[in-house]
Amino acid sequence: MAVQTPNGFNLDRSGRRIVIDPLTRIEGHLRVEANLDSDNVIRNAVSSGTMWRGIEVILRGRDPRDAWAFTERICGVCTGTHALTSVRAVENALGIAIPENANSIRNIMQLCLLVHDHLVHFYHLHALDWVDVVSALKADPKSTSALAQSISPWPLSSPGYFKDLQIRLTKFFGSGQLGPFKNGYWGHPAYKLPPEANLMAVAHYLEALDFQKEIVKIQAIYGGKNPHPNWLVGGVPCAINIDGPGAVGAINMERLNIVASIIERSIEFVEQVYLPDIAAICSFYKDWLHGGGLSSKSVMSYGDIPENANDCSAKSFKLPRGVILGGNLKEILPIDHGDPEQIQEFVAHSWYKYPSDCCGLHPWDGITEPHFELGPKLKGSKTDIKELDEGGKYSWIKAPRWRGHAMEVGPLARYIIGYAQGKAEFKEPAERLLKGLNLPLTALFSTLGRTAARALECQWAAHQMRYFQDKLVIHIKAGNTATADVSRWKPESWHKEAKGYGFSEAPRGALGHWIKIKGAKIDNYQCVVPTTWNGSPRDPKGNIGAFEASLIGTPMVDPQRPLEILRTIHSFDPCLACSTHVMSPDGQEVASINVR
Amino acid sequence: MLNPKDKKRILVLGIGNILWADEGFGVRVVEEFHRRYATDDNVTVLDGGTQGLYLVSFLEQSDCLIVFDAIDYGLLPGQLKLVRDDEVPKFTAAKKVSLHQTGFQEVLSAADLLGRRPRELALIGCQPLDLEHWGGPLTTPVRLQIAPAIELACKLLAQWDSPAKPRTAPLPASERLLANNIDHANYEIGARPI
Numbered sequence: 001m002a003v004q005t006p007n008g009f010n011l012d013r014s015g016r017r018i019v020i021d022p023l024t025r026i027e028g029h030l031r032v033e034a035n036l037d038s039d040n041v042i043r044n045a046v047s048s049g050t051m052w053r054g055i056e057v058i059l060r061g062r063d064p065r066d067a068w069a070f071t072e073r074i075c076g077v078c079t080g081t082h083a084l085t086s087v088r089a090v091e092n093a094l095g096i097a098i099p100e101n102a103n104s105i106r107n108i109m110q111l112c113l114l115v116h117d118h119l120v121h122f123y124h125l126h127a128l129d130w131v132d133v134v135s136a137l138k139a140d141p142k143s144t145s146a147l148a149q150s151i152s153p154w155p156l157s158s159p160g161y162f163k164d165l166q167i168r169l170t171k172f173f174g175s176g177q178l179g180p181f182k183n184g185y186w187g188h189p190a191y192k193l194p195p196e197a198n199l200m201a202v203a204h205y206l207e208a209l210d211f212q213k214e215i216v217k218i219q220a221i222y223g224g225k226n227p228h229p230n231w232l233v234g235g236v237p238c239a240i241n242i243d244g245p246g247a248v249g250a251i252n253m254e255r256l257n258i259v260a261s262i263i264e265r266s267i268e269f270v271e272q273v274y275l276p277d278i279a280a281i282c283s284f285y286k287d288w289l290h291g292g293g294l295s296s297k298s299v300m301s302y303g304d305i306p307e308n309a310n311d312c313s314a315k316s317f318k319l320p321r322g323v324i325l326g327g328n329l330k331e332i333l334p335i336d337h338g339d340p341e342q343i344q345e346f347v348a349h350s351w352y353k354y355p356s357d358c359c360g361l362h363p364w365d366g367i368t369e370p371h372f373e374l375g376p377k378l379k380g381s382k383t384d385i386k387e388l389d390e391g392g393k394y395s396w397i398k399a400p401r402w403r404g405h406a407m408e409v410g411p412l413a414r415y416i417i418g419y420a421q422g423k424a425e426f427k428e429p430a431e432r433l434l435k436g437l438n439l440p441l442t443a444l445f446s447t448l449g450r451t452a453a454r455a456l457e458c459q460w461a462a463h464q465m466r467y468f469q470d471k472l473v474i475h476i477k478a479g480n481t482a483t484a485d486v487s488r489w490k491p492e493s494w495h496k497e498a499k500g501y502g503f504s505e506a507p508r509g510a511l512g513h514w515i516k517i518k519g520a521k522i523d524n525y526q527c528v529v530p531t532t533w534n535g536s537p538r539d540p541k542g543n544i545g546a547f548e549a550s551l552i553g554t555p556m557v558d559p560q561r562p563l564e565i566l567r568t569i570h571s572f573d574p575c576l577a578c579s580t581h582v583m584s585p586d587g588q589e590v591a592s593i594n595v596r
Numbered sequence: 597m598l599n600p601k602d603k604k605r606i607l608v609l610g611i612g613n614i615l616w617a618d619e620g621f622g623v624r625v626v627e628e629f630h631r632r633y634a635t636d637d638n639v640t641v642l643d644g645g646t647q648g649l650y651l652v653s654f655l656e657q658s659d660c661l662i663v664f665d666a667i668d669y670g671l672l673p674g675q676l677k678l679v680r681d682d683e684v685p686k687f688t689a690a691k692k693v694s695l696h697q698t699g700f701q702e703v704l705s706a707a708d709l710l711g712r713r714p715r716e717l718a719l720i721g722c723q724p725l726d727l728e729h730w731g732g733p734l735t736t737p738v739r740l741q742i743a744p745a746i747e748l749a750c751k752l753l754a755q756w757d758s759p760a761k762p763r764t765a766p767l768p769a770s771e772r773l774l775a776n777n778i779d780h781a782n783y784e785i786g787a788r789p790i
Contacts, residue, residue: 057730061786065776066778069776073615073646076648120649168709172708179701179702179704179709216653227645
């Protein structure tokens with residue numbers, strides 16, 4: 001029996017249920033359950049974050065100026081963007097303005113993270129949903145070379161290069177280790193690339209692994225070290241000493257030149273490897289336009305990369321700011337992070353306790369009180385859950401809503417809003433890609449569209465890095481070397497009580513931190529992360545979140561090997577933060593797929 | 597005496613999440629090692645945190661690798677175990693670091709795939725007691741293994757012809773591996789009691 005959700009999806013949980021737990025190749029633990037009809041089409045989907053995490057309980061009572069260092073440790077991939085959002089929240093609460101140079105350097109670091117994360121996400125976590133590694137062993141190196149040279153001037157494309165790689169791969173697989181390629185559904189009929197395209201993509205998988213270490217050097221130069229770069233409330237911690245020989249941590253001309261050179265090589269890699277690969281892969285999957293979910297209805301982007309320091313207007317932000325509701329591209333609605341009526345989190349279906357399950361709480365008033373309780377229709381037991389009951393509580397993720405609406409966030413949301421705003425730098429590349437594939441605009445609202453938007457954004461971000469690097473150098477040459485304002489560093493200069501928020505556009509979407517400060521200590525701290533938006537469970541009204549919505553209507557070729565579900569969930573670049581359970585040597589964790 | 601340039605390049609790496617009780621063991625050992633010992637230029641001391649695949653680049657620049665980590669060996673809490681070379685992947689496969697469920701084994705095999713894996717591997721693991729206490733400190737049996745773990749590493753470094761030297765002057769706070777009150781002492785002062 002089908003039920004329609006208020007946000008327009010028909011759910012039917014009468015068909016057989018498949019359970020994937022954990023879903024691999026993501027940050028953290030995620031469980032997905034889905035009901036299939038007799039044609040193996042997904043008619044109901046349930047996404048459940050299976051680990052509890054509450055940064056708020058760690059930060060209470062700590063010094064607000066240190067919060068970034070803690071939030072940087074939540075997980076291994078969102079590091080810098082949490083730190084940035086945290087210092088912004090503290091500055092907002094304390095009324096601190098940062099210098100222009102600090103704005104440029106923060107933008108470069110955030111853009112660097114976007115480029116890095118998009119590249120690593122695509123090649124190392126997502127590409128294998130489209131690329132069959134084992135099929136690459138059957139490719140003809142000569143034809144692979146011809147294919148590579150037909151789509152890009154990238155020099156690593158000779159038949160010998162691909163032949164050598166194939167030999168290495170064969171040896172690697174022959175030695176019995178699958179390494180990063182284990183848990184793959186190799187040979188699955190939903191893989192559509194010819195062996196040559198697979199071999200080319202595997203070559204680029206390795207090249208991207210090699211190249212990503214160059215990009216992070218930018219974090220080390222501006223952040224003092226990497227991993228875990230340094231941040232500072234009031235600006236950035238690196239001093240500028242342009243003529244200096246390079247005292248520890250200081251930025252001189254030599255280091256600025258290193259950054260500029262890495263930026264150029266990043267642009268080259270993205271344009272000659274990543275984008276041509278995406279276009280090639282899309283051309284083989286043009287018929288697989290499932291997975292759009294909320295993207296054609298409700299998308300949100302907080303905005304980021306301010307042109308001018310301390311200017312949070314939509315005009316200043318280079319990444320778009322606003323909300324689209326009901327697929328109405330003609331209207332971009334404004335967001336106010338401080339308005340208690342706009343962003344609220346609900347826990348009707350989450351393992352937390354609120355004064356009332358039907359009311360949402362604004363993050364400033366957010367509560368993180370774990371409350372594990374299962375619905376009456378649960379199959380199995382508390383310690384051995386066979387099937388969740390989505391009618392009850394079923395996830396450690398809260399359900400954030402904007403004015404009551406579930407939202408998709410991330411690169412695709414940003415591109416849709418940028419497109420709707422008519423911004424050429426978003427609209428034109430998207431149109432060019434669609435035109436090359438002979439696809440309509442509506443094709444963007446898909447798993448493939450999400451994956452393509454990330455690639456386009458990677459290129460955009462690499463060019464913006466160059467823009468802000470140039471801007472920084474011009475400022476410095478004009479004698480402007482300020483990188484921080486520490487006039488309000490000391491707690492004596494603060495109000496006794498203060499509250500604020502900080503936001504950013506993390507690689508995987510809109511990220512917000514809300515802070516309350518009392519007597520120079522943190523009184524409350526709440527993070528609403530992108531995957532909370534995308535991976536949210538249902539809300540009291542029954543609206544489903546972006547992950548669940550994206551799976552509805554997807555046909556599965558072989559439910560025992562749920563490649564299509566992995567493909568679509570991975571396209572969001574989910575981060576459920578901190579998968580840190582240990583397993584015993586004989587209890588290796590492998591995804592268990594149960595079809596009932 | 598070998599010229600430092602000809603010496604083996606050694607990476608001393610601590611991994612884990614300091615916000616998850618005993619899961620922070622590896623990072624706390626490397627932090628304390630760095631506080632107490634100075635090393636030659638061919639030795640890199642790194643707080644790897646929860647970085648998974650991003651650590652590949654550090655691995656591929658090393659001939660020898662020492663990793664500190666909390667590992668479930670099925671031993672008593674706080675028991676220390678040294679695992680060498682070919683045995684390392686088996687044990688690190690059992691353990692997941694944070695990055696997108698990339699176990700350290702996958703980091704090793706990615707380095708292998710790139711054709712640049714350290715030749716000698718040593719995993720100094722400690723059996724954790726508590727991995728559930730979000731925001732909690734190291735438990736006593738695990739904390740007590742920090743010093744023995746460092747001793748084991750010092751022996752290995754001596755065998756590799758790059759002995760660690762006890763610092764004669766205390767390391768200034770500004771040069772420690774972890775700062776901003778996430779260093780071991782200050783983190784635990786603010787950690788929630790169980």
